Amino acid sequence: MQGVERDFFRTIRDAILSNPFGRTRQELDLVATGLPAETPLKEILERLVAKVGQHIHEVESRQVELAAEDRRLLEYGKLFYTFHLFCDAYDEHIRKQEVRGETCCQVVFARDVLSMLTGYGFSEPDALRLFALFFQMRRAYYFIRTIAGESRSVVGFRHALWNNVFTGDIRLYNDYLWDRMEDFSTMILGETGTGKGMAAAAIGRSGFIPFNPKTSTFSESFAKAFIAINLSQYPEQLIESELFGHKKGAFTGAVDNHQGIFARCSPCGAIFLDEIGDVSVPVQIKLLQVLQSRTFAPVGSHKVERFQGRVIAATNRDLTALRKLGAFRDDFYYRLCSDIIEVPPLRRRLAEHPGELRLLLEVTVRRILGKNSEEIVERVETYIERHQPSGYSWPGNIRELEQCIRRILLNNNYLWQQQSEDGSPQQLARELEQGECTAQQLLTRYCGHLYRLHGTYEEVARLTNLDRRTARKYILAAIEATKGNG
Numbered sequence: 001m002q003g004v005e006r007d008f009f010r011t012i013r014d015a016i017l018s019n020p021f022g023r024t025r026q027e028l029d030l031v032a033t034g035l036p037a038e039t040p041l042k043e044i045l046e047r048l049v050a051k052v053g054q055h056i057h058e059v060e061s062r063q064v065e066l067a068a069e070d071r072r073l074l075e076y077g078k079l080f081y082t083f084h085l086f087c088d089a090y091d092e093h094i095r096k097q098e099v100r101g102e103t104c105c106q107v108v109f110a111r112d113v114l115s116m117l118t119g120y121g122f123s124e125p126d127a128l129r130l131f132a133l134f135f136q137m138r139r140a141y142y143f144i145r146t147i148a149g150e151s152r153s154v155v156g157f158r159h160a161l162w163n164n165v166f167t168g169d170i171r172l173y174n175d176y177l178w179d180r181m182e183d184f185s186t187m188i189l190g191e192t193g194t195g196k197g198m199a200a201a202a203i204g205r206s207g208f209i210p211f212n213p214k215t216s217t218f219s220e221s222f223a224k225a226f227i228a229i230n231l232s233q234y235p236e237q238l239i240e241s242e243l244f245g246h247k248k249g250a251f252t253g254a255v256d257n258h259q260g261i262f263a264r265c266s267p268c269g270a271i272f273l274d275e276i277g278d279v280s281v282p283v284q285i286k287l288l289q290v291l292q293s294r295t296f297a298p299v300g301s302h303k304v305e306r307f308q309g310r311v312i313a314a315t316n317r318d319l320t321a322l323r324k325l326g327a328f329r330d331d332f333y334y335r336l337c338s339d340i341i342e343v344p345p346l347r348r349r350l351a352e353h354p355g356e357l358r359l360l361l362e363v364t365v366r367r368i369l370g371k372n373s374e375e376i377v378e379r380v381e382t383y384i385e386r387h388q389p390s391g392y393s394w395p396g397n398i399r400e401l402e403q404c405i406r407r408i409l410l411n412n413n414y415l416w417q418q419q420s421e422d423g424s425p426q427q428l429a430r431e432l433e434q435g436e437c438t439a440q441q442l443l444t445r446y447c448g449h450l451y452r453l454h455g456t457y458e459e460v461a462r463l464t465n466l467d468r469r470t471a472r473k474y475i476l477a478a479i480e481a482t483k484g485n486g
């Protein structure tokens with residue numbers, strides 16, 4: 001290869017290895033095409049793919065033995081070219097599979113990709129793995145892209161999600177880690193309604209799924225690969241059974257065998273433990289044992305089963321505070337946090353980027369109506385700008401914004417949640433400092449605060465050393481007081 005050509009292929013290598021949600025990728029695409037920055041992304045990519053194809057053709061038609069580095073660079077060029085030629089076909093397949101759900105769809109273009117890769121000199125096993133890796137990359141891109149937003153923190157959030165799937169170096173992922181991700185757990189933190197569930201689904205649906213050339217299908221549907229459970233929904237006695245399953249007759253009411261989510265999760269899948277901050281210490285201990293040994297037994301059974309999927313957990317609770325209080329075990333926390341991803345609150349996003357509200361309105365209105373409507377976006381935006389109390393903090397985040405849009409559509413009216421500091425730990429500390437609190441008020445506030453953190457009367461009673469009925473009385477008084485303020 002000559003100097004300019006080698007530089008071009010180096011840029012292409014760096015482009016395919018880089019995180020598509022980062023700036024570097026966009027810059028590399030521009031460098032490689034020489035197009036001005038304002039060119040639409042679609043056009044840049046089309047031009048680039050054509051240019052890569054042309055360069056591959058030129059190098060190969062010279063029929064000259066290449067030096068080792070050039071051969072490797074050319075290989076990256078071929079991977080880039082094949083991947084991008086089939087991006088639309090992969091997207092079409094993803095959409096089809098989303099509709100079909102858990103049954104695997106045939107991959108109609110598999111032969112074309114595989115024969116292109118083997119024609120380029122990749123061995124058959126390598127071609128099969130690359131074909132599955134391309135599918136994984138496209139899936140991750142497809143699902144992470146649905147997380148809308150242009151603010152700095154959302155751009156960083158998408159970037160972090162991609163790295164969570166492929167690590168910070170996709171070359172190392174491809175060489176060593178693609179089938180060894182099971183111990184990479186993820187903790188997603190963020191306020192209610194910020195999109196933690198959406199992020200978990202994007203990660204969970206983006207695991208590596210091998211391709212089976214005999215059936216011409218991937219070995220499993222990505223729709224089946226992500227299993228979510230909201231742990232705050234289940235009473236203590238049922239959580240274990242939901243997680244690990246139970247045997248018929250294991251307890252009163254266990255009329256049949258029941259498969260828990262750990263048993264349903266495949267090796268290329270992930271389980272999502274939502275509201276992990278709400279589970280009791282005994283359940284944390286059991287979960288920790290399973291995550292350490294990778295084995296579990298259904299309630300009432302001695303049959304040990306193996307779990308191979310990834311674990312994603314999320315909470316809107318303050319885990320640091322819970323850990324200090326002993327309500328969330330440190331060993332469990334460290335088992336869950338190979339990666340910690342923070343989802344930015346809506347107010348930060350709005351403060352960072354002036355166009356963020358408009359963009360979110362466009363996306364949400366499209367979701368509500370099933371189509372775009374400039375008129376409705378305009379109407380909602382005008383209403384929000386005119387009526388939103390200054391400094392409003394959007395405590396319900398995107399979920400609240402969605403309801404706000406619906407309410408404006410229905411009634412041309414939205415009742416902003418009153419912001420009250422009352423009951424916050426800061427307010428309580430101030431009142432204590434100033435000596436303004438009676439013992440009754442103090443207990444009411446403190447129990448209310450603990451209840452917000454832990455969510456059960458039992459836990460508040462345990463932490464305060466009060467009996468359950470007394471704790472409940474103070475909690476109810478705290479809730480009443482907040483209503484009065486709201």
Ligand SMILES: Nc1ncnc2c1ncn2[C@@H]1O[C@H](COP(=O)(O)OP(=O)(O)OP(=O)(O)O)[C@@H](O)[C@H]1O
Pocket residue numbers: 146147148149190191192193194195196197198199315316363398399402
């Ligand atoms: N960036 C985003 N772009 C578009 N929609 C979003 C985005 N983030 C969140 N949403 C939407 O906001 C709603 C709330 O998201 P989600 O349920 O994932 O939040 P959450 O943080 O898991 O909430 P909770 O803590 O209450 O469980 C969903 O309808 C989701 O589709």
